[in-house]
Amino acid sequence: MSQTRAQPSHDPLKVPKLLLSSATDKPKDAVSLFFRAAFLTCLVGSILILLFSAFSPAAHRGTAHWLRLPEPPGTDPGEDHPDYAGDDSSEPTNISHIVFSIGGSVRSWPGRSRYSTLWWQPNRTRGYAWLDEDPKSHIGDNRWQVAASNSIPYRVSEDTTRFKYSSSKSAVRIARIFLETFRLNLPRVRWFVMGDDDSVFFVDNLVTVLSRYDHREMWYIGGNSESVEQDVMHSYGMAFGGGGFALSYPLAARLSKIFDGCLDRYYKFYGSDQRVWACASEIGVPLTRELGFHQIDIRGNPYGLLAAHPLAPLVSLHHIDSVDSVIPHRTKFDSLETLMSSYRVDPPRILQQSFCYNRIRKWSIAISWGYTVRIYPSLVAAHLLETPIRTFKTWRTRKDGPFTFNTRSMEPDPCSAPAVYFLDEAQEVGQAGSLTSYNRSDDGSGKECKSAEFDRVMAIRRIVVSSMRMDPEYWKMAPRRQCCEIMDRGSIKNGILRLRIKKCRPFETITI
Structure with missing residues (x-):
């Protein structure tokens, strides 16, 4: 039996199916690739234009309005800018x-x-x-x-x-x-x-x-x-x-x-x-x-409030006509003018407190810079020194409280009451220093006390306080009350006691 093998066709009009498929797919792939590239180009370009329009400074100034991101309903573009x-x-x-x-x-x-x-x-x-x-x-x-x-x-x-x-x-x-x-x-x-x-x-x-x-x-x-x-x-x-x-x-x-x-x-x-x-x-x-805004909704003597100002910059005082003069024996306006004189020397420091102790004599000293100094003839804890003495009454009912801050009563024992000194003058010293002086108040307090220790306190007629001017940036840091130091080993010359305000050392505490 003889076998015959199929011969390939030699008809020039008949193209093999494999060749026909390959030839027709090439144009389709090229067109598809072209459209894909064009689409991606347009997409990337649109995104870039949108981002530029929405977030460029010109868009916020209102000079580029095309393709801006929509504003939330009811807002005015730029109102909060x-x-x-x-x-x-x-x-x-x-x-x-x-x-x-x-x-x-x-x-x-x-x-x-x-x-x-x-x-x-x-x-x-x-x-x-x-x-x-x-x-x-x-x-x-x-x-x-x-x-x-x-x-x-x-x-x-x-x-x-x-x-x-x-x-x-x-x-x-x-x-x-x-x-x-x-x-x-x-x-x-x-x-x-x-x-x-x-x-x-x-x-x-x-x-x-x-x-x-x-x-x-x-x-x-x-x-x-x-x-x-x-x-x-x-x-x-x-x-x-x-x-x-x-x-x-x-x-x-x-x-x-x-x-x-x-x-x-x-x-x-x-x-x-x-x-x-x-x-x-x-x-x-x-x-x-902010603790430095003061309505002064109190009656009577504002001394206790101002002498124990919170650890914050003093911003305002109100109701000056409704309280006693802030410095005794001066008009309300003159006493404020005196306070302003120290403020102009060192604005951030005005009314800021500093405490120090003379442990040999058992004295406690509290400075309210630019306003007053108090000397107690005993050792008083810091948390008491920073608490306002209740020299004033409530605004409407003229009672002893309540107030929106802690207060403490005045000392009933005249021998435990402090000797009080008020600002006399303030001046700049050198490039960055200041010198303030305080004279003892002649309000008659302490005359009832016959204690020898109190007599030694009353021998101080004038207090001089030196300090470096406070940097306003101090109030942008964690607040910490500054310390004071008794100069000349506490010696009193010609009735003058000298003190210095300084930054507290890292591990320094005001401890009795």
Whole structure:
């Protein structure tokens, strides 16, 4: 049997299937590859354009609007950005970034404007006293001529008769002074600071406090009342306006959109500061407390409060007319002027405490720098020395408390009471030093004590304290009270005791 083998076809029109498949797939692969490459190129390019448009500085300034990421509903682009306030966000906060809004009236301003002369610095501080009417009709009054020439420039508030109120018509007007200041569109504003016409600000310390916060965020910063009865009646969450409070630009911008309507919602509130607090609460911004804002809601002698100031920079004092003079036998204004003289020498250190002991004589010494020194004829623990002596009463009921801080009663035994010395003068020494001197108070205290030890204390007529000026950056670190040292081995020459304030050594303690 013979077998025949199939011969391959020699028909030129018939192409083998394998060759046909290979030939037709090549154009398809090329086209597919081209489209894939084009798609990836477009995708990468789109992502890069989107990222550039959304996150470049030009996009935030509003000059690049194409392909911007959508803003959340109801927000104003740039409202919370520092460029919205027109300032340089990279520059540290300084006094030029703060605008003061001071509430006053035509009737009160001539008498109280002198307090502003203690802290207002022409050509350096910015702001206005907002009055209830134009004082031109009072221009013949000599008091007005003095007030107009030496203190904060004034403006007249807008008409507020359209707003509802239940008990205080002026509170509505004063609540709006931050809003009217905001609408002036002043350049490079980061903070709006409110106060009353009898508020005294320690401006350099205010700058130190506010510089710790990011002005591009919404902040509401201030302090409570000292008297619990006031906080319970109004709110612990409220910054009391006389002691002053600060609103960051973004919060002021947000408040400006709702404030007038908000005033009518809270027309039953008594104070202007309570209205601002309620409106900030609607936005969701709580009070950030700073211990240096002082409402001074106390009656009587403020000595115990000021002599034991908390470990924080002194920012403000209010209600000066409602308490005794801070230095006996001087007018209220003169005593504040004396306090300001030491503040100008070393702003961060004013009222800061330092303790030291003379263990041989068993004396305790407490310095409240720039204000007072106390010498106890016994060894007193540090936790007692830093606690305010109750020389004052509550604001409304004039009782011994309660207060929003611990207090201790005055010593009933005259032989245990301290000898008290008040600031006489302060001066700069060299490039970075200071010298303050304190004279013993002649209030008659201690005359009832016949102790020989107390007589040795009373032999000191004058105390001189030297120190290096405190760096404002100190308040950006963990707080620690500085120490003091008794000089000349405690010897008393010509009735003068010399002390020195210094940084505490790492392991140094104030131990009896």
